[in-house]
Amino acid sequence: MxxxxxxWRLLAVGWRRAAADACLALAAAAACIVAAPVAAAPATMLVxxxxxxxxxxxxxxxxxxxxxxxxxxxxxAGVATAALNQLFxxxxxxxxxxxxxxxxxxxxxxxxxxxxxxxxxxxxNLNDPRPLLAGATSSCGAAELRTQLERTLRQFxxxxxxxxxxxxxxxxFYEWMGESCDLSNDRCDATPFRRGR
Amino acid sequence: MYTVxxxxxxxxxxxxxxxxxxxxxxxxxxxxxxxxxxxNYAVVVVGSNASNTSRNWGRWYAKAVADQFGTKVAGDxxxxxxxxxxxxxxxxxxxxxxxxxxEPLFASNPQQAEIIRSDSGQETLARILAESVRRFFPAGxxxxxSVGHKYKTSSPNDRGAAxxxxxxxxxxxxxxLKKAATMLTEEAVAPAQxxxxxxxxxxLLFETPVDEDAVVVWxxxxxxxxxxx
Numbered sequence: 001m002x003x004x005x006x007x008w009r010l011l012a013v014g015w016r017r018a019a020a021d022a023c024l025a026l027a028a029a030a031a032c033i034v035a036a037p038v039a040a041a042p043a044t045m046l047v048x049x050x051x052x053x054x055x056x057x058x059x060x061x062x063x064x065x066x067x068x069x070x071x072x073x074x075x076x077a078g079v080a081t082a083a084l085n086q087l088f089x090x091x092x093x094x095x096x097x098x099x100x101x102x103x104x105x106x107x108x109x110x111x112x113x114x115x116x117x118x119x120x121x122x123x124x125n126l127n128d129p130r131p132l133l134a135g136a137t138s139s140c141g142a143a144e145l146r147t148q149l150e151r152t153l154r155q156f157x158x159x160x161x162x163x164x165x166x167x168x169x170x171x172x173f174y175e176w177m178g179e180s181c182d183l184s185n186d187r188c189d190a191t192p193f194r195r196g197r
Numbered sequence: 198m199y200t201v202x203x204x205x206x207x208x209x210x211x212x213x214x215x216x217x218x219x220x221x222x223x224x225x226x227x228x229x230x231x232x233x234x235x236x237n238y239a240v241v242v243v244g245s246n247a248s249n250t251s252r253n254w255g256r257w258y259a260k261a262v263a264d265q266f267g268t269k270v271a272g273d274x275x276x277x278x279x280x281x282x283x284x285x286x287x288x289x290x291x292x293x294x295x296x297x298x299x300e301p302l303f304a305s306n307p308q309q310a311e312i313i314r315s316d317s318g319q320e321t322l323a324r325i326l327a328e329s330v331r332r333f334f335p336a337g338x339x340x341x342x343s344v345g346h347k348y349k350t351s352s353p354n355d356r357g358a359a360x361x362x363x364x365x366x367x368x369x370x371x372x373x374l375k376k377a378a379t380m381l382t383e384e385a386v387a388p389a390q391x392x393x394x395x396x397x398x399x400x401l402l403f404e405t406p407v408d409e410d411a412v413v414v415w416x417x418x419x420x421x422x423x424x425x426x
Binding site for chain 1: 205208227228229230231232233235236238240242269271277280281282283284285286287288300303304305346352355356365366372376418
């Protein structure tokens with residue numbers, strides 16, 4: 001279960017699993033009360049992924065403002081994995097026509113190596129994005145990339161912060177982004193990524 | 198009056214070396230990038246610990262670029278203090294002298310990429326940078342230049358963003374810095390007196406001194422730039 005969402009696993013007990021899964025997937029859209037056993041698990045779930053959209057943004061130069069689009073997916077326990085895989089594939093043709101844009105596209109669809117959640121932190125392990133996302137270290141490019149990633153993950157109430165790594169090494173990610181290894185990223189401690197494997 | 202030295206290695210090493218050399222100013226040149234082809238503003242990152250000199254220098258540079266290319270400035274009047282969420286802060290905050298991380302144009306914008314690739318565009322950017330150094334560091338001294346992305350020990354193949362239409366951010370940033378270095382070290386020092394200049398791109402067509410308090414007015418009806426009596 002290297003890519004399973006840790007926070008989700010805490011909920012995965014008997015009938016509550018299916019109901020809570022639906023709650024988690026729908027958390028951004030509606031309140032959800034798990035009051036009774038669910039007879040039949042839904043075959044699909046909704047997740048949100050976040051992209052920039054100049055038509056919706058108040059200021060065109062605001063690279064850090066993103067907007068949600070909904071994706072209906074086959075039901076899975078790994079909702080964060082599913083959401084990130086949708087994000088990394090980029091906007092659909094219809095979404096692009098509606099003004100949504102992203103540094104992610106079909107060429108980055110395989111970026112996710114794994115994601116797991118521990119104590120409110122999502123640990124996102126990436127296959128090396130540097131050759132594919134060379135513009136992501138500029139101030140605007142970084143704002144787009146990080147905001148899309150973080151908003152997509154923070155739709156899940158169990159995720160309060162996000163730490164990234166490239167091939168299990170957070171230092172590689174933060175050096176690439178020109179950021180320090182400090183308290184905000186647990187000083188680039190790679191241990192949680194080893195646990196998530 | 199000015200000497201220029203290019204610093205290589207990882208960003209922290211470059212800054213430490215410039216500190217050791219007692220540079221008076223530090224400039225790291227990048228270009229911005231976006232998933233939008235329309236993004237077109239000028240911005241400068243200064244460190245989270247930036248002095249007022251860094252901030253004013255950065256604002257002056259960003260506005261000069263925006264005025265030159267008919268764009269606008271982003272951030273706080275052209276500067277992002279500490280970068281966006283810390284991104285870029287580490288590139289300049291370890292300096293002991295005023296320091297800027299420049300993002301004058303967007304590599305992802307096809308029109309701006311053409312400017313970046315062109316010799317005249319590079320000349321223009323270099324001249325604005327050289328003028329900014331002369332304005333904020335009139336006493337001269339060692340100016341430290343750093344080419345963003347390129348020459349990093351930790352990732353020697355990094356060249357930053359791809360330019361729309363071909364080329365890389367780092368290779369063209371280096372061209373601009375080399376031109377600016379030539380201007381700073383080989384051109385006569387600009388007179389302290391205020392001057393009026395007419396330029397075509399980066400090329401100086403006409404230059405004349407004017408009074409410090411002169412009001413220069415452009416008459417579109419007469420196609421005339423004049424100073425009223």
